[in-house]
Amino acid sequence: MKFIHMGDTHIGASNFKLDQRHKDFLRVFEEAIDICIDLKVDFVIHSGDLFDTGRPSFKELIFVIEQLKKLKENNIPFLTVAGSHDVYIHETPLSLLEKIGLLTNLSNPRYLVPKGDVVLLNGAIIKNTFIAGVPGFKGNVKEKYSMIKPNIPNNVFSIFIFHHIISDVEDAGSFADLPLSSLPKGFDYYAGGHWHRKNIFEYNKKPVVYPGSTEYTDSLDMLKSKEKGMFLVEVPEEKTKKLKLKWIKLNAREVVFKEIELNNLTPIEATNKLFREIPKHGRDSILILKLKGRINGLKSQINFNRVLKESEINGFIYCKLFLSELSDEAGEEYQEIKNxxxxxxxxxxxxxxxxxxxxxxxxxxxxxxxxxxxxxxxxxxxxxxxxxxxxxxxxxxxxxxxxxxxxxxx
Ligand SMILES: [Mn+2]
Known part of the structure; x- marks a missing residue:
């Protein structure tokens, strides 16, 4: 048995108000779906934020319908939960897709049955696998998780899909909204969403897996994530054998990152250095320049417009400048005044x-x-x-x- 785990596809999202970036999210999703079909997986799980908003445009809805239809024609079920983005009051676009038989929304209330002090968590059974999930909760997350009682049948492989940032996620810091110990026990695979960077760790010797988003969702993500993709998970017939996790890289928009030292330069010298250091062959990628050092003058005197224009001429679709590690005279005066x-x-x-x-x-x-x-x-x-x-x-x-x-x- 093998399945694909993807998440945070954010259909409808864009960056830098670029139409190209909006299309990138669709293109990568289509690539992901086509790979699932090529690999003839038994099912696909998606850990939330299929759409970027709870009210996607008709165009985006039609696009997703087309993709999920391809899966259905190949008898590959698609199971997901409502994330933090694709929720719109009570009904989500997922309800619509579920009504027409294109996906299973495991966060639908029919799978979560309140019984006394607990909430029984039911799921779907596909190919001798129990798959259950909960939506991305807003508020009282820990309390809500403490009430979950999973209804896992015996002798099946079991998957729990969730959309929260566990405290063990690398670099999560204050983004974490759930301690590891709050995850319901007894599952064989924990499919995480909401965190947009690839990350894997263990819970009771079982893998907690975040594939991250399928495209770079913002410039920080571009800076921190090396690549984008999803996981192919192969479950061996024999229970004693280990799971096989294979990372599948998707062709998200290329990002070129460069650090440039501007220490002791005047704004004119800095502008010239930036101009010289812009890579020559952009090949439609995004350029991220992290500027460092202390300018002998003011940051605002650097001709950033010239730098941005040159990056466009060299073939980049966008140039993003990170200035937080660049200081200048005004910055120092401000620091002094602060004290x-x-x-x-x-x-x-x-x-x-x-x-x-x-x-x-x-x-x-x-x-x-x-x-x-x-x-x-x-x-x-x-x-x-x-x-x-x-x-x-x-x-x-x-x-x-x-x-x-x-x-x-x-
Ligand atoms: Mn997300």
Whole structure:
């Protein structure tokens, strides 16, 4: 028995508002479906986010219908769950596709039967395999998982499809929304979705598998994922033998990544260096430039437009610049200011305006008094206080002038 595990196909998504990128998601999905047919797999499981939205366009729906029809004509069942994207109130586009017999939506409420304190999880049986799943829950995820009681029959291979980020996923950080121990026990294969990068780990010695998305869904994904694809899983007849997992790379849009060091360059020098370093043969790929170092000037003085135009001329469909590791003079000034109190900033500002220390001190006290929220009574009292201070201020000025004239005499 063998099956394909794919997920997060996000039909309808695009990047950089490019029509080409919208088409890429469709093209890769079609490639994936054709491979499933070529490999004559027993079934296909999809771990959620088939569509990018709960309201796909007619064009996108018709496209998916055409693809799933091909699978059906080849007797390959397609089973999925509602992800976080393809949910629209109660009904999802999956309900429509299920009504016309093109897929099985395992997150349909008919598979989840509340019984007392628990929810019985039923599934479909295909080729002696029990396949069950839950939708991508919004909120109280851990609590909802704690209620799930899977109804796994004896002596079958069993698959659990889910759409959450387990805490053990590499780099998941704050994206994780479910601890590993919350997954229902007893399954032979855990088919994960929602995390867009390929990742595999174990739970009770069984594989937890994320194939990731079939296309790069955003520029961070382009930076972090090396390639896109799906898994072919071969289940041996003998239970003692190990599962065979084979990665199948899909032809997602090529991404070219380059780091460019701009340390100590002026904005003009930096522009020239960027211009020189843009790869010559774009071949319709996406270019990602990560700029590093400290510019002797301002980032905004780099002629990025020229860089973007050149990348287009060289055949890239888009150039994305990452500037987070590039610093400049403005950045440093901002960092310095961040570590100062308002009083310190005020002082430096007034000092630059050539006020002496006594005047600045009085001015700051005035600012302090006037800046307070106050009742009318306090206001009158403070006004009196202010007048006294202003008197002092003039006195100090006269004193200063007097001292200066004395110095002049010397
Ligand atoms: Mn997704």
């Amino acid at each position: 100062k109190t308002i009083k310190e900033i005020e002082y430096e500002f007034l000092k630059k305006q050539k006020y002496d220390d006594i005047t600045i001190k009085l001015a700051q006290e005035l600012i302090n008094l006037l800046g307070k929220e106050q009742t009318p009574k306090e206001l009158i009292l403070n006004q009196e206080e202010c007048i006294k201070m202003i008197d002092k201020l003039f006195l100090s000025k006269e004193l200063n002038d007097f001292m200066k004239s004395k110095e002049g005499v010397k």
